[in-house]
Amino acid sequence: MPTLQDVAERAGVSLSAASRALSRDQKPVAAEKRERVLAAARALGYSANPLAQGLSTRQTGLVSIIVNHIGDLSDLDLFDILIGRLQDVGKQASIVRLGSVKSARDFLRGSISYHVDAALIFSDFIGPRQARDFFRTNHVIMLNGRQDSQSLSVQPDDAPGIQQAVENAARHQVETATLITGRESSELEKQRIAFYRTALARYGILVSTQLHGDYSYASGVTAARQIDPRHYTDAIFCTSDAMAMGVLDVLRDREDGIIPGRMRLYGFDNLSLTDLHSYPISSIGFDKRDYVEQVVSLLVDPAQARKGPRHLGVPTRFYGRQTG
Amino acid sequence: MPTLQDVAERAGVSLSAASRALSRDQKPVAAEKRERVLAAARALGYSANPLAQGLSTRQTGLVSIIVNHIGDLSDLDLFDILIGRLQDVGKQASIVRLGSVKSARDFLRGSISYHVDAALIFSDFIGPRQARDFFRTNHVIMLNGRQDSQSLSVQPDDAPGIQQAVENAARHQVETATLITGRESSELEKQRIAFYRTALARYGILVSTQLHGDYSYASGVTAARQIDPRHYTDAIFCTSDAMAMGVLDVLRDREDGIIPGRMRLYGFDNLSLTDLHSYPISSIGFDKRDYVEQVVSLLVDPAQARKGPRHLGVPTRFYGRQTG
DNA sequence: TTGAAAGCGCTAACAG
DNA sequence: CTGTTAGCGCTTTCAA
Numbered sequence: 001m002p003t004l005q006d007v008a009e010r011a012g013v014s015l016s017a018a019s020r021a022l023s024r025d026q027k028p029v030a031a032e033k034r035e036r037v038l039a040a041a042r043a044l045g046y047s048a049n050p051l052a053q054g055l056s057t058r059q060t061g062l063v064s065i066i067v068n069h070i071g072d073l074s075d076l077d078l079f080d081i082l083i084g085r086l087q088d089v090g091k092q093a094s095i096v097r098l099g100s101v102k103s104a105r106d107f108l109r110g111s112i113s114y115h116v117d118a119a120l121i122f123s124d125f126i127g128p129r130q131a132r133d134f135f136r137t138n139h140v141i142m143l144n145g146r147q148d149s150q151s152l153s154v155q156p157d158d159a160p161g162i163q164q165a166v167e168n169a170a171r172h173q174v175e176t177a178t179l180i181t182g183r184e185s186s187e188l189e190k191q192r193i194a195f196y197r198t199a200l201a202r203y204g205i206l207v208s209t210q211l212h213g214d215y216s217y218a219s220g221v222t223a224a225r226q227i228d229p230r231h232y233t234d235a236i237f238c239t240s241d242a243m244a245m246g247v248l249d250v251l252r253d254r255e256d257g258i259i260p261g262r263m264r265l266y267g268f269d270n271l272s273l274t275d276l277h278s279y280p281i282s283s284i285g286f287d288k289r290d291y292v293e294q295v296v297s298l299l300v301d302p303a304q305a306r307k308g309p310r311h312l313g314v315p316t317r318f319y320g321r322q323t324g
Numbered sequence: 325m326p327t328l329q330d331v332a333e334r335a336g337v338s339l340s341a342a343s344r345a346l347s348r349d350q351k352p353v354a355a356e357k358r359e360r361v362l363a364a365a366r367a368l369g370y371s372a373n374p375l376a377q378g379l380s381t382r383q384t385g386l387v388s389i390i391v392n393h394i395g396d397l398s399d400l401d402l403f404d405i406l407i408g409r410l411q412d413v414g415k416q417a418s419i420v421r422l423g424s425v426k427s428a429r430d431f432l433r434g435s436i437s438y439h440v441d442a443a444l445i446f447s448d449f450i451g452p453r454q455a456r457d458f459f460r461t462n463h464v465i466m467l468n469g470r471q472d473s474q475s476l477s478v479q480p481d482d483a484p485g486i487q488q489a490v491e492n493a494a495r496h497q498v499e500t501a502t503l504i505t506g507r508e509s510s511e512l513e514k515q516r517i518a519f520y521r522t523a524l525a526r527y528g529i530l531v532s533t534q535l536h537g538d539y540s541y542a543s544g545v546t547a548a549r550q551i552d553p554r555h556y557t558d559a560i561f562c563t564s565d566a567m568a569m570g571v572l573d574v575l576r577d578r579e580d581g582i583i584p585g586r587m588r589l590y591g592f593d594n595l596s597l598t599d600l601h602s603y604p605i606s607s608i609g610f611d612k613r614d615y616v617e618q619v620v621s622l623l624v625d626p627a628q629a630r631k632g633p634r635h636l637g638v639p640t641r642f643y644g645r646q647t648g
Numbered sequence: 649t650t651g652a653a654a655g656c657g658c659t660a661a662c663a664g
Numbered sequence: 665c666t667g668t669t670a671g672c673g674c675t676t677t678c679a680a
Binding site for chain 2: 675
């Protein structure tokens with residue numbers, strides 16, 4: 001592998017001149033010299049060693065994405081866009097799956113993830129304080145809904161989407177609703193439930209039942225089976241599309257049937273799976289590209305990020321499909 | 325951040341002694357000295373800088389996963405297991421999404437991915453020769469079905485699963501079948517189609533039609549709409565589950581109905597989505613954990629890998645569900 | 649066993 | 665603008 005030294009020699013310049021010529025920011029180099037260096041680099045097939053660069057500059061070009069595990073359907077669409085955009089701005093994505101790790105801190109400390117330019121925290125195992133302790137970079141972006149005054153974060157604003165969904169229900173004469181939620185341990189989920197209840201109350205819709213799941217398809221199936229058919233309800237609001245899918249499949253099997261007409265079903269996340277003909281579930285979600293842009297904006301200009309608003313929001317909206 | 329220097333000073337030993345004491349392989353150090361070093365490291369909360377280590381050892385602990393894009397449903401289950409196992413063996417996964425990159429080579433050269441311990445090629449944009457050119461490591465594992473005598477690879481063996489699926493069809497008196505395939509530009513797909521045709525011929529099942537899709541749900545829908553209802557067929561074999569899902573949704577809407585009874589439907593990939601009640605599609609697939617173990621086995625012991633068989637296989641099998 | 653010292657490849661002060 | 669030089673933090677000879 002050719003080194004910068006080789007390039008410098010071939011171009012007949014000093015090491016530092018070569019370094020400056022190849023630097024991505026404008027450094028003082030005679031135009032003619034720069035040309036010779038670039039030519040030499042090209043001829044040799046030179047490419048800088050990022051490890052050596054990182055050792056000097058403390059920048060690795062790596063961004064860690066910290067998740068519990070992947071396969072949560074709701075994340076997939078997002079990650080593809082996110083990783084693509086990271087690459088656009090010259091960053092590499094490294095995925096850390098905390099689910100299979102005993103101690104997150106020890107694991108991270110030993111790995112290159114400790115030295116990333118930024119860490120994007122999706123895992124709800126990690127709070128803002130821990131996150132700062134877990135990474136050498138002070139550039140941590142909380143995306144799990146947890147945050148404090150020091151941290152940076154991007155968060156969907158659930159209120160508008162929920163408001164729109166409930167308004168849609170009201171417009172269709174819904175009078176009583178069932179709420180199927182996820183883990184109430186999460187602050188985010190608590191807040192979300194509050195939004196639903198407020199919006200429903202505003203339109204005079206009665207919450208007849210509230211059931212708990214864990215966001216998964218299976219838990220949606222379980223919850224739906226608990227709904228007493230004699231206990232009338234006009235609409236079911238789920239805090240994840242996966243649960244709504246489970247609910248839909250159970251309701252289809254029941255003789256009293258469902259949609260459209262008898263009952264309305266609303267999901268959450270706006271998964272691309274809801275485009276499948278068998279799961280035409282009305283949902284609530286945010287624009288993924290918009291969200292990713294917010295994240296990237298915090299990433300590309302750390303200084304700016306520290307001055308501007310630290311907590312960015314992305315509005316959700318209602319996506320109507322057959323079930324709502 | 326404490327450095328090795330700090331640890332050495334605190335322990336009252338030389339830099340190199342500290343290095344040896346902390347090394348993961350057995351290096352000659354007096355037992356008592358080692359203890360002091362370890363204690364000092366613990367006290368200081370020391371953790372080695374992987375960049376500096378990498379600069380010396382040329383090992384980064386990073387493994388690149390090269391894909392076209394993520395979101396191909398068939399990969400998701402696999403990646404979760406893969407990333408988890410990589411972490412188990414002390415490697416970090418970095419995902420490179422080629423879809424959004426103009427020149428793969430230039431992109432990789434400039435990034436830390438060029439210096440990874442190993443590269444796992446899922447993207448079918450890259451052949452074995454290019455792969456060797458694209459990474460500094462000679463440790464490239466082809467997982468896209470492309471390979472040559474020099475490369476390492478892991479590949480599902482499609483034959484047994486296809487054989488079993490066709491046998492299942494034959495046992496249920498299937499006499500004519502429709503084949504819905506993906507891009508025939510791929511060698512892998514060509515071979516797969518050959519397996520289907522051979523197996524079908526063996527049982528005297530006639531292939532009445534062959535249609536082309538691109539593995540996606542949408543293309544399955546399109547293909548299914550092209551099937552002439554008057555043109556009788558007992559079974560449809562799709563080379564992806566996503567296409568089979570599209571087919572199923574179209575057939576459901578048709579008055580002549582489908583499954584069970586009239587027609588059998590077989591997918592490919594054994595997606596976890598086929599566990600959804602609405603898509604109970606019989607499929608063909610391999611054991612994901614088994615597959616990942618093969619990959620990891622090539623990874624952990626490079627020397628061994630170079631001696632043993634370079635091309636590892638994982639058998640597929642038939643997974644019966646409602647449609648088959 | 650041990651420690652001094654020479655790198656690994658690059659960047660950034662610093663003095664011209 | 666330029667070249668010299670001192671690191672970045674760690675591993676690994678090499679003599680002792």
